[in-house]
Amino acid sequence: MASAPPLLRRRTLLGGASLAATSLLASGCSLQIRSRPDPTIGPDTMLVAGDKGTPTFTANFNPFHANKRTAASILYEPLIWINPLDGELVPWLAESWDQPDPQRIVLTLREGVSWHDGTPLTGEDVDYTFRMLQDFPANDVAGAWGRIDTLEVDGRTIAITLKSPDSPALPVIGQTVIVPRHLWEGVADPSTWRNEEPVGSGPFQLGTFTALQYTLDRFPGHWQASSIDIEHLVYPAASEELDLVTKGYDWAYAYMSDVENTWMAANDANRYWFPPGGIIGLHPNHDVAPFDDVDVRRGLALALDGRQVAEVAAEGYMDEASQSGLLLPNQEDLLDPSLPERGIIGQDTQAAIAAFEKAGFTYDGTTMRTPEGEPFTFAITTANGYTDWLRAVQEVQRELGAIGIAVDIDAPQPAAYEANLSSGDYQVAVGSSNGSDAFQGFSNLMSGEYYVPVGETSQNNRIRYRSAEADELITRYRASVDEAEQSEILHALQRLFHTDLPVIALYYGGLWGLYNQARFTGWPTAEDPYAPLQTYGSSPLLVLTRLRRAQKEAS
Amino acid sequence: MRYFLQRGGWFALTLWAAITLNFLLPRMMPGSPADAAIAKLSQNGPVTEETRRAVEAQLGVPDGSLIQQYVDYLRQILSLDFGVSYAFYPEPVSGLVAQALPYTLVLVGLVTIASFVIGTLLGVLAAWRRGTWMDALPTVGGSFLTTFPYFWTSLLLLFFLGYVAHLFPTFGAFSATTQPGLDWGTVVDAVYHAALPATTMLITSLGGWVLGMRNAMITTLGEDHVTFAEANGIPGRTVALKYAARNAILPNLTGFGMALGGVVGGSILVEQVFGYPGIGFLLFNAVTGQDYPLMQAIFLMITVSVLVANLLVDILYGILDPRTRR
Numbered sequence: 001m002a003s004a005p006p007l008l009r010r011r012t013l014l015g016g017a018s019l020a021a022t023s024l025l026a027s028g029c030s031l032q033i034r035s036r037p038d039p040t041i042g043p044d045t046m047l048v049a050g051d052k053g054t055p056t057f058t059a060n061f062n063p064f065h066a067n068k069r070t071a072a073s074i075l076y077e078p079l080i081w082i083n084p085l086d087g088e089l090v091p092w093l094a095e096s097w098d099q100p101d102p103q104r105i106v107l108t109l110r111e112g113v114s115w116h117d118g119t120p121l122t123g124e125d126v127d128y129t130f131r132m133l134q135d136f137p138a139n140d141v142a143g144a145w146g147r148i149d150t151l152e153v154d155g156r157t158i159a160i161t162l163k164s165p166d167s168p169a170l171p172v173i174g175q176t177v178i179v180p181r182h183l184w185e186g187v188a189d190p191s192t193w194r195n196e197e198p199v200g201s202g203p204f205q206l207g208t209f210t211a212l213q214y215t216l217d218r219f220p221g222h223w224q225a226s227s228i229d230i231e232h233l234v235y236p237a238a239s240e241e242l243d244l245v246t247k248g249y250d251w252a253y254a255y256m257s258d259v260e261n262t263w264m265a266a267n268d269a270n271r272y273w274f275p276p277g278g279i280i281g282l283h284p285n286h287d288v289a290p291f292d293d294v295d296v297r298r299g300l301a302l303a304l305d306g307r308q309v310a311e312v313a314a315e316g317y318m319d320e321a322s323q324s325g326l327l328l329p330n331q332e333d334l335l336d337p338s339l340p341e342r343g344i345i346g347q348d349t350q351a352a353i354a355a356f357e358k359a360g361f362t363y364d365g366t367t368m369r370t371p372e373g374e375p376f377t378f379a380i381t382t383a384n385g386y387t388d389w390l391r392a393v394q395e396v397q398r399e400l401g402a403i404g405i406a407v408d409i410d411a412p413q414p415a416a417y418e419a420n421l422s423s424g425d426y427q428v429a430v431g432s433s434n435g436s437d438a439f440q441g442f443s444n445l446m447s448g449e450y451y452v453p454v455g456e457t458s459q460n461n462r463i464r465y466r467s468a469e470a471d472e473l474i475t476r477y478r479a480s481v482d483e484a485e486q487s488e489i490l491h492a493l494q495r496l497f498h499t500d501l502p503v504i505a506l507y508y509g510g511l512w513g514l515y516n517q518a519r520f521t522g523w524p525t526a527e528d529p530y531a532p533l534q535t536y537g538s539s540p541l542l543v544l545t546r547l548r549r550a551q552k553e554a555s
Numbered sequence: 556m557r558y559f560l561q562r563g564g565w566f567a568l569t570l571w572a573a574i575t576l577n578f579l580l581p582r583m584m585p586g587s588p589a590d591a592a593i594a595k596l597s598q599n600g601p602v603t604e605e606t607r608r609a610v611e612a613q614l615g616v617p618d619g620s621l622i623q624q625y626v627d628y629l630r631q632i633l634s635l636d637f638g639v640s641y642a643f644y645p646e647p648v649s650g651l652v653a654q655a656l657p658y659t660l661v662l663v664g665l666v667t668i669a670s671f672v673i674g675t676l677l678g679v680l681a682a683w684r685r686g687t688w689m690d691a692l693p694t695v696g697g698s699f700l701t702t703f704p705y706f707w708t709s710l711l712l713l714f715f716l717g718y719v720a721h722l723f724p725t726f727g728a729f730s731a732t733t734q735p736g737l738d739w740g741t742v743v744d745a746v747y748h749a750a751l752p753a754t755t756m757l758i759t760s761l762g763g764w765v766l767g768m769r770n771a772m773i774t775t776l777g778e779d780h781v782t783f784a785e786a787n788g789i790p791g792r793t794v795a796l797k798y799a800a801r802n803a804i805l806p807n808l809t810g811f812g813m814a815l816g817g818v819v820g821g822s823i824l825v826e827q828v829f830g831y832p833g834i835g836f837l838l839f840n841a842v843t844g845q846d847y848p849l850m851q852a853i854f855l856m857i858t859v860s861v862l863v864a865n866l867l868v869d870i871l872y873g874i875l876d877p878r879t880r881r
Contacts, residue, residue: 137608238726412585415845416586420585
């Protein structure tokens with residue numbers, strides 16, 4: 001989950017309406033909204049729009065719950081911190097690790113780590129955490145026990161044997177957050193427990209909590225305390241887009257329409273950085289003809305202008321996606337150099353028509369006809385309310401219309417969209433795939449072990465793709481702990497992704513970081529991309545160690 | 556007596572139908588609660604099969620046949636135990652509703668009463684002084700404001716008075732830094748936060764009462780007993796209020812009873828715009844989160860109160876107007 005990319009999606013209709021009203025009024029009546037920071041917030045306190053009330057907060061700091069307060073993910077710390085930009089592993093509670101063979105992982109726990117109540121964090125806590133996840137599978141969100149066979153803790157050494165040769169299990173197991181045994185052991189059911197008074201090991205501990213706002217205070221006993229320059233974090237429940245613009249937030253994570261004229265115009269020190277976090281593409285259902293035919297998929301890919309789709313869908317903030325399956329430029333060093341144009345497939349209408357003709361289709365200049373002679377029409381499924389996806393589909397509809405293919409748009413509610421994709425009840429869907437962990441991205445999408453026929457549900461490989469070559473590469477990668485070999489297999493997977501087109505990459509979904517550099521400096525940027533500006537997950541743990549107060553003496 | 560028994564019978568039948576529909580409707584929505592939770596999670600990136608299994612285990616998504624679920628559901632209603640919410644897991648539904656209900660009852664309840672009283676009085680005035688500006692202003696102004704959708708009015712008020720002029724708070728029912736308690740400061744704070752949502756609902760609902768009352772009153776004013784009272788030299792105010800308005804108010808009173816019954820449903824759009832933690836907002840979250848238990852509890856509450864209000868109005872009518880008993 002730590003490696004999961006958040007993608008450009010608008011959630012509520014009303015949010016859109018209010019924002020539309022803002023920009024309309026801002027431009028039409030030259031009424032400029034400016035931020036008015038609260039003067040009582042000191043220079044050592046950061047205002048974070050990281051947790052949205054619904055509309056109020058319930059005190060749930062169980063880090064394994066889907067409905068937890070966002071800050072629960074930084075009150076507790078993982079063994080390994082994973083960079084959501086490129087999947088880089090950074091030692092966190094585990095100071096080092098080793099994979100002696102593809103079926104074993106040995107982690108060494110850091111010394112001198114302490115819980116917020118002063119109790120030292122030891123191997124017993126790690127042991128307890130994993131046993132608890134085993135006993136309460138509802139808490140095992142990353143599925144660690146789907147991969148672990150045995151786990152032995154001896155002092156600071158955690159020795160794990162995996163069920164099968166499975167070297168990519170390291171990030172899945174490493175992202176597990178550790179909870180204190182002495183406080184959790186007495187809890188009857190940790191999978192329903194709210195943990196209202198959290199005691200973690202993170203650089204911040206819970207300060208005050210009300211239904212509309214909570215604060216975190218710096219934990220002086222943290223193992224990295226010398227790198228933490230911020231005293232307090234404030235998380236208000238009121239973090240609608242208008243609040244972000246007007247209330248003087250230091251850090252926010254949101255996709256804001258027309259960011260130049262909203263966020264940037266509100267304050268001179270406001271900045272944004274939108275690196276790619278995932279690939280938005282067309283996900284054909286490979287169990288539905290004619291999408292099982294690679295020539296049809298290639299025809300679709302060639303008929304589409306990814307740059308134009310990105311421009312229309314993401315207002316030009318994101319680039320067209322590479323058909324290598326990688327996030328560029330984040331994962332530039334993993335890219336197979338033999339791919340033409342860094343894997344980007346440009347629009348070539350003539351070649352598209354040729355590909356369709358190779359698949360038996362005919363094009364008479366106005367209508368594309370299937371081998372049976374019927375006009376070629378199909379439906380693209382997207383989720384209702386994800387406005388950027390809808391704009392992307394409309395652009396796809398327009399571009400395919402130009403070569404005589406009629407596309408219908410089917411936009412069920414998000415829950416129904418998920419159900420349709422899981423059960424294979426669709427022809428082509430807009431979806432997000434890939435992400436920071438390049439291998440995981442390929443294997444979730446292309447591995448035959450996740451294949452289920454239409455009608456049965458699966459969360460992985462919802463496109464129902466089957467390829468002996470992909471399976472062989474995935475198995476080989478899992479059985480390898482050699483970096484050179486892994487890199488060579490990743491190159492082969494990219495080439496397969498590029499030629500066999502399991503999904504048709506359109507554009508990158510962004511990580512929508514907004515920050516203000518007046519009071520705090522050291523933010524990650526395109527020049528220094530050390531972490532994304534996510535306010536959720538473990539990501540802020542690293543960012544918070546790098547930020548510095550701009551005005552020291554004023555405090 | 557037969558009239559009241561008949562009303563009671565109809566009430567029981569409607570109640571059963573409503574309760575059953577309440578059971579069936581959420582289950583006819585496409586997608587399961589787990590799908591809704593996954594949709595929410597996948598805002599942050601692709602979700603794996605392992606995560607889906609953990610979510611399903613957390614939610615304990617309904618199993619068993621539909622009939623078994625129905626029997627369980629009826630048993631739960633009788634014991635007022637609505638289980639655990641899916642969208643707010645692991646919060647119990649009853650706790651969530653108990654938390655949200657007071658805000659809605661106070662805000663929407665008071666506004667509905669105020670709107671009825673003010674609107675009806677304005678309607679009386681408009682009918683009594685018909686043709687003058689005292690008629691034109693409330694009638695035309697009221698119908699003009701009523702045509703504005705709730706959310707549009709509330710967005711305008713929120714934007715200009717809240718975000719541009721900074722006169723009113725923009726979110727929530729109380730300040731972020733206060734712990735809600737029962738002291739004078741909290742009350743002032745709460746009233747301050749309720750001002751904009753209350754104004755929105757008041758100005759958009761006033762027109763209906765004004766028009767209803769005015770039209771009923773004008774008909775009554777033309778009746779013989781009013782002319783007779785005027786001919787007898789009874790003061791105009793007495794004629795207006797005691798002879799005309801008292802008779803004309805019946806339809807408006809029916810509407811008021813129904814409106815009061817609907818109060819518990821809250822006002823989804825207004826609560827949503829102002830981030831007001833009432834039943835409307837809760838219902839919105841329940842529906843988007845495919846939260847069957849929460850939806851059922853709220854819908855049941857709304858249905859039952861509307862039905863009860865209906866029954867009370869029916870009974871009241873039977874007492875007030877003997878003709879309806881036949």
